[in-house]
Amino acid sequence: MPRLNVVDPQRAEGKVRELFEGPLKGKHFNIFRGLANSPAALEAYLALSGALQNTQLTAKEREYIALATAEANDCRYCLAAHTALGKMAGLSD
Structure with a gap:
């Protein structure tokens, strides 16, 4: 619940x-x-x-940063979300 x-x-x-x-x-x-x-x-x-x-970072770079932040914070929800978003932005496993 x-x-x-x-x-x-x-x-x-x-x-x-x-x-x-x-x-x-x-x-x-x-x-x-x-x-x-x-x-x-x-x-x-x-x-x-x-x-x-609205930065000079690409979507791929932004998602890489988000994944690193999620990893540092041990946030499983964020890791799952940004793994999917990262793949859409062109990151690979």
């Missing part, structure tokens, strides 16, 4: 619904669904994520 209730994007209301229908359309990852309990936290996360996208 989850410790935190996650928001169902189909039942979201207000600002959270706007985010799930806009920048998060089709991206119903648990991290977003959990953060959606606080619209301000979700917006802040998306702003940070957007800022990190």
Whole structure:
């Protein structure tokens, strides 16, 4: 049983619904669904994520850094997520 209730994007209301229908359309990852309990936290996360996208680093380099950070923090959830995202960005096993 989850410790935190996650928001169902189909039942979201207000600002959270706007985010799930806009920048998060089709991206119903648990991290977003959990953060959606606080619209301000979700917006802040998306702003940070957007800022990190606007660098000279490639998607492959960003995912490599995310994987190294997940490894250093021993975060299995992050390792799993960024392993999949890294493969989509062109990283290999």
